[in-house]
Structure formats: structure tokens, C-alpha cells
Amino acid sequence: MPMDIHFARLNQLAFGYWHAQTLFTLTQAGVFDRLQDEALDAAEIARACGLDADAGTALFDAGVALGLLRKGDTGRYENSELSRALLLSEQAGSLANWVRVMGRWVAPWTTVGEALRAGHAVDPQSPKIVGDAAYLEEFILGMHEYAARSSDAVAAAIDLGAARRLVDVGGGGGSYSIALCRRYPQLESVVLDLEPVLAITRRIVESAGLAQRVHTQRCDYRASAFGDGVDAVLLSNVLHQESREVGLDMLRRAFAALRPAGRVIVHGHFLDENRTSPVFATLHNLSARTLWEGGHSYTAAEMSALLEEAGFPDPRVTAVAASATKVIAGTRPAS
Numbered sequence: 001m002p003m004d005i006h007f008a009r010l011n012q013l014a015f016g017y018w019h020a021q022t023l024f025t026l027t028q029a030g031v032f033d034r035l036q037d038e039a040l041d042a043a044e045i046a047r048a049c050g051l052d053a054d055a056g057t058a059l060f061d062a063g064v065a066l067g068l069l070r071k072g073d074t075g076r077y078e079n080s081e082l083s084r085a086l087l088l089s090e091q092a093g094s095l096a097n098w099v100r101v102m103g104r105w106v107a108p109w110t111t112v113g114e115a116l117r118a119g120h121a122v123d124p125q126s127p128k129i130v131g132d133a134a135y136l137e138e139f140i141l142g143m144h145e146y147a148a149r150s151s152d153a154v155a156a157a158i159d160l161g162a163a164r165r166l167v168d169v170g171g172g173g174g175s176y177s178i179a180l181c182r183r184y185p186q187l188e189s190v191v192l193d194l195e196p197v198l199a200i201t202r203r204i205v206e207s208a209g210l211a212q213r214v215h216t217q218r219c220d221y222r223a224s225a226f227g228d229g230v231d232a233v234l235l236s237n238v239l240h241q242e243s244r245e246v247g248l249d250m251l252r253r254a255f256a257a258l259r260p261a262g263r264v265i266v267h268g269h270f271l272d273e274n275r276t277s278p279v280f281a282t283l284h285n286l287s288a289r290t291l292w293e294g295g296h297s298y299t300a301a302e303m304s305a306l307l308e309e310a311g312f313p314d315p316r317v318t319a320v321a322a323s324a325t326k327v328i329a330g331t332r333p334a335s
């Protein structure tokens with residue numbers, strides 16, 4: 001490979017966070033929302049968003065260069081198509097809360113080296129999220145915004161047969177309960193999550209028009225039982241946040257909650273068997289080890305082995321192209 005290609009790639013890697021931080025700063029300052037209905041000049045945006053006028057101009061111009069804003073001939077700024085589609089807080093299909101959460105994770109991500117030396121997260125986010133109402137709201141809404149882009153495709157990869165009772169462990173905003181109830185008309189789901197999360201879950205479920213079929217129940221998934229005689233247990237994007245021991249214990253409690261022939265479904269990002277791809281999964285692994293106490297990623301084979309250890313023989317792996325995630329399903333033996 002010619003040297004200039006290596007140099008270009010190195011630049012891209014080393015300057016990557018400059019791009020991200022510009023997006024986060026514009027979002028945190030509320031620039032996109034302020035420009036929702038009108039184009040403004042730099043002084044007007046800076047005043048409305050609490051920025052110094054001269055320094056603010058540098059930020060807005062960088063936003064233009066990155067395709068997040070547009071600058072007209074009069075020098076007024078407006079949102080780009082991308083920002084109008086994805087970054088306005090109140091817009092359907094927005095990812096504004098998710099971007100705010102990514103911005104919040106810049107600080108803990110700087111502890112990645114320390115976490116890897118210690119072998120565990122040194123700035124774990126769970127207690128911070130639960131202890132800060134604004135962070136919790138952004139986290140749950142943000143995860144839902146992101147999930148909503150592919151939750152129908154994920155639901156299509158989940159075979160629930162004639163299941164009527166689903167338990168969604170650590171279900172957050174209820175994204176997958178909603179998608180599965182839409183796909184399976186006979187299904188009802190209970191989202192199990194920490195108490196402060198559930199008020200947000202109920203708002204999301206209500207606005208999806210599924211309050212009669214998606215219920216909520218307070219639960220500490222590290223300790224509580226997950227129910228009794230249920231048809232299916234979903235563990236979506238939760239096991240990478242926990243140690244292998246906690247994960248195995250959760251799968252055993254899923255087994256105990258299921259009726260014979262009931263199904264456990266694990267959904268999330270998995271490393272390929274070589275552990276060096278896909279790129280996102282390798283970085284997700286670093287993120288899990290940095291943000292969550294005991295967190296780490298699995299390969300699909302490792303997760304399948306964990307399911308087998310918990311009593312589910314021959315788990316089945318299905319890839320979901322739309323989300324680059326996998327669904328791993330196990331069945332509790334009939335007898």
C-alpha cells in the first residue's frame with residue numbers, strides 16, 4: 001500500500017475525535033434545535049446558545065465543513081439535510097438523545113487505558129445513569145431512538161412461534177417488546193428494568209399505542225426472578241454489560257422462568273470468531289470494558305456455550321444485517 005494511503009488512514013484515526021467532538025458540542029449547545037425554524041447569523045445563534053460570538057463562529061463554520069450546517073450567501077446558518085432528518089430533538093426519527101449520550105461517554109472513554117490496566121471499568125456509568133435524571137432520560141430515549149431504526153428487522157429474526165407471554169429483561173424503553181408485539185398479535189410483554197427507568201418506558205410504550213400489551217415491572221436483573229411459566233425471555237443488549245458469572249446466572253434464571261419448550265433469546269453485538277472483526281464489535285468490546293462493571297463482548301460461539309451451560313441445548317444463531325447484530329435463541333427442553 002502506498003505510504004500516502006497509510007498517512008491518510010492515520011490522519012483519519014487520529015483526528016476522528018475532532019469530528020465527533022464538534023458534533024457533540026453543537027448538539028450540547030442546542031444549535032440544531034435553535035435553527036429548527038429559521039436561519040440565523042452567528043451572533044444570534046451564539047447569543048441563544050450561550051456561546052462567545054467569535055468562538056461560536058468557528059464552531060458553526062466547522063459544522064458547515066462537516067455537513068451538519070449550511071451557510072447561505074447572507075452569512076446566515078441553517079441546518080443541513082442530515083441535521084434536519086436526525087438531530088432535531090422533537091422530530092420523529094431523531095437521534096438527538098443518542099448523540100447526547102455519545103457525547104457524555106467521551107469523558108469515561110478517556111479512561112479506557114486505565115480500565116484495561118486495572119482489568120475493570122474505573123468510571124462505571126450504571127450508578128451515574130441511575131443517579132442523574134437527565135442522563136437516565138437521555139440514555140433510555142437515546143437507546144430507543146437507535147434501536148427503533150432496526151427493531152422491526154430484529155423482531156423478524158426472532159421466532160416466537162405462538163408465544164403469548166414474553167419477559168424483556170433490562171428492556172429499557174421497550175423497543176423490542178414494541179416491535180415484537182407488533183409482529184406477533186397474540187403476544188404480551190413485561191419489560192423488567194430498574195424503577196427509575198420504567199416511567200420513561202411507559203411513556204414510550206403509550207406513544208406506540210401498546211400500553212394494553214407491553215407492561216412494566218421493577219426488577220434488579222442481577223438478583224430477581226424473571227417470572228414463572230413464561231413462553232419467552234428476551235435479553236437484548238444487556239449481557240455485554242455484565243461479567244460472565246452474572247450473565248450465566250441471568251441465563252439460569254431465564255431457564256427457571258420459562259415453561260418447558262419456552263425460548264430464551266439473546267440479542268446484541270458479537271465478535272466474529274477471529275475476535276478482530278467486525279470493527280464496530282471490537283470497539284464495542286473496549287466500550288463495554290470501560291463503561292460497565294464486568295462488561296465485555298462475546299463471540300456467538302462463546303454466548304452459545306454460555307446458553308448450553310445454563311441448560312439450553314443447541315442454540316441457534318441468526319445474523320440481522322440491518323443492525324449488524326445477532327440473535328441467539330435457545331429452547332428449554334420439553335421435559
Ligand SMILES: C[S@@+](CC[C@H](N)C(=O)[O-])C[C@H]1O[C@@H](n2cnc3c(N)ncnc32)[C@H](O)[C@@H]1O
Pocket residue numbers: 126143144147169170171172173174175176192193194197219220221222235236237238
Ligand atoms: C443498553 S440498555 C438495553 C435496553 C434494551 N434491552 C435494548 O436492547 O435496547 C441496558 C438496559 O439494562 C438496564 N439495566 C442495567 N442494570 C440493570 C439491573 N441491575 N437490573 C435491571 N435492569 C438493568 C438499563 O436500565 C437499560 O435499560
